[in-house]
Amino acid sequence: xxxxxxxxxxxxxxxxxxxxxxxxxxxxxxxxxxxxxxxxxxxxxxxxxxxxxxxxxxxxxxxxxxxxxxxxxxxxxxxxxxxxxxxxxxxxxxxxxxxxxxxxxxxxxxxxxxxxxxxxxxxxxxxxxxxxxxxxxxxxxxxxxxxxxxxxxxxxxxxxxxxxxxxxxxxxxxxxxxxxxxxxxxxxxxxxxxxxxxxxxxxxxxxxxxxxxxxxxxxxxxxxxxxxxxxxxxxxxxxxxxxxxxxxxxxxxxxxxxxxxxxxxxxxxxxxxxxxxxxxxxxxxxxxxxxxxxxxxxxxxxxxxxxxxxxxxxxxxxxxxxxxxxxxxxxxxxxxxxxxxxxxxxxxxxxxxxxxxxxxxxxxxxxxxxxxxxxxxxxxxxxxxxxxxxxxxxxxxxxxxxxxxxxxxxxxxxxxxxxxxxxxxxxxxxxxxxxxxxxxxxxxxxxxxxxxxxxxxxxxxxxxxxxxxxxxxxxxxxxxxxxxxxxxxxxxxxxxxxxxxxxxxxxxxxxxxxxxxxxxxxxxxxxxxxxxxxxxxxxx
Amino acid sequence: xxxxxxxxxxxxxxxxxxxxxxxxxxxxxxxxxxxxxxxxxxxxxxxxxxxxxxxxxxxxxxxxxxxxxxxxxxxxxxxxxxxxxxxxxxxxxxxxxxxxxxxxxxxxxxxxxxxxxxxxxxxxxxxxxxxxxxxxxxxxxxxxxxxxxxxxxxxxxxxxxxxxxxxxxxxxxxxxxxxxxxxxxxxxxxxxxxxxxxxxxxxxxxxxxxxxxxxxxxxxxxxxxxxxxxxxxxxxxxxxxxxxxxxxxxxxxxxxxxxxxxxxxxxxxxxxxxxxxxxxxxxxxxxxxxxxxxxxxxxxxxxxxxxxxxxxxxxxxxxxxxxxxxxxxxxxxxxxxxxxxxxxxxxxxxxx
Ligand code: HEM
Ligand code: FES
Numbered sequence: 001x002x003x004x005x006x007x008x009x010x011x012x013x014x015x016x017x018x019x020x021x022x023x024x025x026x027x028x029x030x031x032x033x034x035x036x037x038x039x040x041x042x043x044x045x046x047x048x049x050x051x052x053x054x055x056x057x058x059x060x061x062x063x064x065x066x067x068x069x070x071x072x073x074x075x076x077x078x079x080x081x082x083x084x085x086x087x088x089x090x091x092x093x094x095x096x097x098x099x100x101x102x103x104x105x106x107x108x109x110x111x112x113x114x115x116x117x118x119x120x121x122x123x124x125x126x127x128x129x130x131x132x133x134x135x136x137x138x139x140x141x142x143x144x145x146x147x148x149x150x151x152x153x154x155x156x157x158x159x160x161x162x163x164x165x166x167x168x169x170x171x172x173x174x175x176x177x178x179x180x181x182x183x184x185x186x187x188x189x190x191x192x193x194x195x196x197x198x199x200x201x202x203x204x205x206x207x208x209x210x211x212x213x214x215x216x217x218x219x220x221x222x223x224x225x226x227x228x229x230x231x232x233x234x235x236x237x238x239x240x241x242x243x244x245x246x247x248x249x250x251x252x253x254x255x256x257x258x259x260x261x262x263x264x265x266x267x268x269x270x271x272x273x274x275x276x277x278x279x280x281x282x283x284x285x286x287x288x289x290x291x292x293x294x295x296x297x298x299x300x301x302x303x304x305x306x307x308x309x310x311x312x313x314x315x316x317x318x319x320x321x322x323x324x325x326x327x328x329x330x331x332x333x334x335x336x337x338x339x340x341x342x343x344x345x346x347x348x349x350x351x352x353x354x355x356x357x358x359x360x361x362x363x364x365x366x367x368x369x370x371x372x373x374x375x376x377x378x379x380x381x382x383x384x385x386x387x388x389x390x391x392x393x394x395x396x397x398x399x400x401x402x403x404x405x406x407x408x409x410x411x412x413x414x415x416x417x418x419x420x421x422x423x424x425x426x427x428x429x430x431x432x433x434x435x436x437x438x439x440x441x442x443x444x445x446x447x448x449x450x451x452x453x454x455x456x457x458x459x460x461x462x463x464x465x466x467x468x469x470x471x472x473x474x475x476x477x478x479x480x481x482x483x484x485x486x487x488x489x490x491x492x493x494x495x496x497x498x499x500x501x502x503x504x505x506x507x508x509x510x511x512x513x514x515x516x517x518x519x520x521x522x523x524x525x526x527x528x529x530x531x532x533x534x535x536x537x538x539x540x
Numbered sequence: 541x542x543x544x545x546x547x548x549x550x551x552x553x554x555x556x557x558x559x560x561x562x563x564x565x566x567x568x569x570x571x572x573x574x575x576x577x578x579x580x581x582x583x584x585x586x587x588x589x590x591x592x593x594x595x596x597x598x599x600x601x602x603x604x605x606x607x608x609x610x611x612x613x614x615x616x617x618x619x620x621x622x623x624x625x626x627x628x629x630x631x632x633x634x635x636x637x638x639x640x641x642x643x644x645x646x647x648x649x650x651x652x653x654x655x656x657x658x659x660x661x662x663x664x665x666x667x668x669x670x671x672x673x674x675x676x677x678x679x680x681x682x683x684x685x686x687x688x689x690x691x692x693x694x695x696x697x698x699x700x701x702x703x704x705x706x707x708x709x710x711x712x713x714x715x716x717x718x719x720x721x722x723x724x725x726x727x728x729x730x731x732x733x734x735x736x737x738x739x740x741x742x743x744x745x746x747x748x749x750x751x752x753x754x755x756x757x758x759x760x761x762x763x764x765x766x767x768x769x770x771x772x773x774x775x776x777x778x779x780x781x782x783x784x785x786x787x788x789x790x791x792x793x794x795x796x797x798x799x800x801x802x803x804x805x806x807x808x809x810x811x812x813x814x815x816x817x818x819x820x821x822x823x824x825x826x827x828x829x830x831x832x833x834x835x836x837x838x839x840x841x842x843x844x845x846x847x848x849x850x851x852x853x854x855x856x857x858x859x860x861x862x863x864x865x866x867x868x869x870x871x872x873x874x875x876x877x878x879x880x881x882x883x884x885x886x887x888x889x890x891x892x
Binding site: 035036037074080088101102104105107108111140173176177179180181183184185186187188189190191193194195196197198199200201202203204235236237244245247248249250251252253254255258259262263265266267268269270271272273274275276277278279280281282283293294295296297298299300301302315316317318319320321322324327328329330331332333334359360361363364366397398408409412471472474475478479481482483484485486487512527530531534 | 550551552568569570571572573574575576577616621622630633634636637638639640641642644645646647648649650651652653654655656658659660663664665666667668669670671672674675723726727728729730733734748766768774775779780781783784785787816817820821822823824826827838839840841842852854855856857858859885886887888889890891892
């Protein structure tokens, strides 16, 4: 661009790009990314839903900060909602009432913010399931799995601090619940509670403190994680399902510019539009029905947002044990659920590392597993989800009881037993289903697809005609990897010296057998088997 | 460490190796990767009229979006914010919220639908393959980095000059303490705050609803009365925090039906006063069943038997509700004979 004539001829857009390139090096960046290839599958849109709802939350959240007053000073209500006029309430509640009734469009933005939060967390949950069941968390993507895990957990707390802000009767009850849970922590519980609330519950500080956590601290961390998450997705390139022409060394799909720019950009508007429409139709968190928080009042059927439901279930199902020794109280009934809450979520974080330890596999994996081809992993996942869902039911035990005319006692016992038995049953059943599906795939490869056409053989027997699979289908059904279970290596070394087998090694060999032993996978058809059947006597 | 314990042969053969290079199925390997299937044309790729139809559809959607935005602004200006409409099956809802939501939703949705339709029907749908490259660096790169690092470390002399190293670690480890100390004033120490409430000897029991002091005759059999200590008013600065501990629940039970001895002693003519704050995690208890004298916490269904020392008979609460000792003063009003003897509300470590 040294030549003056050249510069005059270049269109304005190019000149701007040149300017930026001289300072930011955008051409090199664009070279690597503009035509980046993304594979197509419906389940890859789940992550996009999360991203877009996060953006929607931030946009609407900023709007809400323009009107919301994070203060617990008591004021009398004089807004346009008649039933509450003259009532005492915190400024937080008052300003949320103002947003809902006196700011035109304020209610819509509030509802979009809340609906988007609910969808954001649901999206992350399902997205996480997709990544888990397809094995997309394997090397090199373990760190991105952790980023996602952190986003999910932080999202729960951001949601919780958010719906506590309006200081209404329902959310106040949730805050009280949290404070009670904090009190149960041995040794430091009362101190944490005093420090968090600036004294005794509810005090006059928590709304302001939750506010800065909700709008600044947690979203700030989350924004960083989201950006990191996306950079890693770009850097690793997207995974893909097995299929003709798709290998571990390539990525097949369509380019970012223009196809994914249009599809993903368009999808943002679809999600935003859908959430806006939902928020125009379906009310969420109608705080005026609940009224302002009073520690001595409560509404029946109090329920947190869905993503906190499983914590609620844990605390409802746990028997109220208290251990009193040496002048101290260990509040098992509350503390155990609190610990389980952490453990249950923590399992998500550690799983990829456990699996890679069991397999000892250090290679990169870019081809997704079909869930059936990893029966033990799939069974673990379904067991976890079952436990989660049972706790979710437990969190609504009163709703279930009244709705289905059951006794609350029965529902609670169902949940208690289900918490232990449910995951085990789910594990066994899932594994069987996976093995069944593997067998069916093998059958299909070796004997072809059932056509539904019935043929009568000369000697009168009826058979169904099987059609051999195309080469594409054969490849797709046989290309998955199968591990051999690990064995304990030789116990004497080259010099004949006995080696001590470490406990870790024994555990791992056991796990490896459980994962990849005969009971856990159906050996995929071999070329020899296939040839024998196809060349020989055709179908039988 | 782990890779050494597991021999290579336990790992599955990599799929690309297992089936050789991409190729047509042959005698040797019917499972070979046949490679990318040929591209199939869409109708828009071969028929310009179909492409034109797609173009018009996309333009139509974008136009709809513009109209919807005009509709949004018109609704904002024209619809009063307190008008409600009946819309089946939603019932009575805010007209403004409904109109704004639908128009904004349509404006956004149509942009999205247009873009997606454009991408699907008119942009090239030829699949392209991009190469992947291993993420780990080549050994030479790694060797260079390690050498650079060693040079840097050696030049800093951190390993050799132990005194510098140790004092530096010390300084870095200590300074965050200032940050921790600064958090001290987030709140007071617990001390015995959780053990006391506003109740004290001689405080009258004031009816929460009428704001009048209660006489024994005000407490009817079968009803649940809520009370607060005299002198605590809604407008008080500390009202919320004080009522969170002092809220009281009063019922009248036939004295013969009171099973717990102390409960009977602390009652007045069968009138008993218990803390309203659940001992599970602190919800206020609100439901009373008069035949059985059971009260139920609506939060997690802990149930307490008020005729038997308020012991827990169901649910996750860990101990009975604290009872307040009451009597009647000279003027015939119900009064407290002291504070609760044990902390109210959820249990905590120092409770004992
Ligand atoms: C990142 C994830 C976030 C989630 C999951 C989330 C969730 C929520 C939820 C559920 C509420 C309750 C709304 C209601 O029903 O009243 C809320 C309130 C609020 N949020 Fe967020 N939020 C997030 C981020 C933000 C951000 C980034 C801001 C501002 C910059 C923000 C500002 C607010 C404000 C001011 C309120 C209180 C006003 C009201 O309740 O109407 N939020 N949030
Ligand atoms: S707070 Fe009463 S049962 Fe949980």
